[in-house]
Amino acid sequence: MTSWFSKLVVSMTIRMPRWFVGWVSRRYVAGNTIADAIKVMQRLAKENACFTVDVLGEEISTMDEAQYFFEEYRQLIDAIIEHKIESDLSIKPTAFGLLIDRKKGYNNIKKLVQIANKHGMFVRLDMEDHRVTQDTIDVVVELHSEGLSNVGTVYQGRLFRTLDDIDYLEQKLGPAADYRICKGIYLEPPEIAHTGYNEIVSATNASIDKMLASGAYCAVASHDKPVIDHTLSALKSYGMGPGIDDPRSNAGPVRSGKGPGYEFQMLLGVRGPLRRKLAAAGHKTRVYVPYGEKWYEYSIRRLQENPTVGAQVAKAFLMPWTNRP
Numbered sequence: 443m444t445s446w447f448s449k450l451v452v453s454m455t456i457r458m459p460r461w462f463v464g465w466v467s468r469r470y471v472a473g474n475t476i477a478d479a480i481k482v483m484q485r486l487a488k489e490n491a492c493f494t495v496d497v498l499g500e501e502i503s504t505m506d507e508a509q510y511f512f513e514e515y516r517q518l519i520d521a522i523i524e525h526k527i528e529s530d531l532s533i534k535p536t537a538f539g540l541l542i543d544r545k546k547g548y549n550n551i552k553k554l555v556q557i558a559n560k561h562g563m564f565v566r567l568d569m570e571d572h573r574v575t576q577d578t579i580d581v582v583v584e585l586h587s588e589g590l591s592n593v594g595t596v597y598q599g600r601l602f603r604t605l606d607d608i609d610y611l612e613q614k615l616g617p618a619a620d621y622r623i624c625k626g627i628y629l630e631p632p633e634i635a636h637t638g639y640n641e642i643v644s645a646t647n648a649s650i651d652k653m654l655a656s657g658a659y660c661a662v663a664s665h666d667k668p669v670i671d672h673t674l675s676a677l678k679s680y681g682m683g684p685g686i687d688d689p690r691s692n693a694g695p696v697r698s699g700k701g702p703g704y705e706f707q708m709l710l711g712v713r714g715p716l717r718r719k720l721a722a723a724g725h726k727t728r729v730y731v732p733y734g735e736k737w738y739e740y741s742i743r744r745l746q747e748n749p750t751v752g753a754q755v756a757k758a759f760l761m762p763w764t765n766r767p
């Protein structure tokens with residue numbers, strides 16, 4: 443997808459009325475409220491999907507705003523339990539204040555992870571841009587050292603540092619490490635990240651190999667066939683697959699609500715047929731379900747940060763046969 447087209451889509455979208463952006467993002471955002479998210483998950487559960495839910499929001503500018511996210515996630519946990527939905531949580535560390543006040547931000551995250559832990563629920567710390575990479579990893583290590591093992595983070599294949607970061611987490615947590623691996627949505631500078639498609643795919647695949655070799659749990663978050671095909675063949679080489687207990691000699695603990703050492707994850711509204719095919723083959727598939735009142739700000743910001751997303755959205759609408767929800 444050419445970059446001029448991506449930029450054109452973005453510049454057009456930010457000039458569109460809010461209702462139009464809302465109409466387009468309906469496919470990718472569950473709605474404004476917890477009830478909307480629950481409804482979407484109940485529908486997709488029939489496709490054998492499980493979930494991770496994200497409360498949409500901007501990076502906060504005061505610690506008071508962190509309270510909103512804490513409270514919303516707390517209510518979300520109650521709703522997930524009440525409706526017996528198979529779901530964990532995805533949170534953005536900066537929404538809990540990590541960049542404003544490290545200590546308070548950490549304590550906010552810890553409080554939520556403790557509540558989730560009481561319900562046997564896992565919390566994934568989404569990975570944001572490179573300003574918080576190390577902090578996010580440190581938070582996970584610190585929480586584990588405080589006995590909270592229901593937490594993991596996300597590594598971005600595009601970052602040069604990722605292979606070293608896998609070594610680091612293996613050293614700290616051993617096979618108790620629980621990764622989501624994705625390409626990375628933030629367009630990081632060439633000094634610290636791969637920028638070409640082929641390099642990003644190769645680096646992401648190399649990370650998947652290293653995670654699997656370490657015995658860790660590996661959630662592959664991609665809709666890209668070369669990444670998924672690579673994962674399937676890597677799994678085969680370890681004898682891993684649907685319905686088989688994780689056979690790796692160094693495998694981490696059995697985790698309730700998770701796959702046998704791995705799972706696939708996809709975004710709500712993206713490449714449904716591919717997800718359903720993986721689910722039909724017996725693989726654990728998890729859908730990332732974002733919802734929240736701040737959907738508009740979130741959508742516009744994501745488009746501005748990575749114009750390729752705009753082009754992918756436009757392509758999904760103009761050529762629906764290439765990418766059905």
Ligand code: FDA
Pocket residue numbers: 567568569570596598624625626627628663664665666667669707708709712713729730751754755758764765
């Ligand atoms: P690629 O971008 O090449 O997409 C492959 C194909 O999928 C496209 O050709 C298109 O058809 C379709 N597609 C992908 N994204 C689409 C979209 N938004 N709209 C329409 N079609 C689309 N990043 C990050 O930095 N930190 C994080 O914590 C996370 N978390 C996360 C969770 C989950 C569950 C997923 C699936 C992804 C993330 N990401 C993320 C985003 C990730 O880094 C990456 O930007 C996107 O997944 C797109 O990369 P793909 O591997 O899908 O390849």
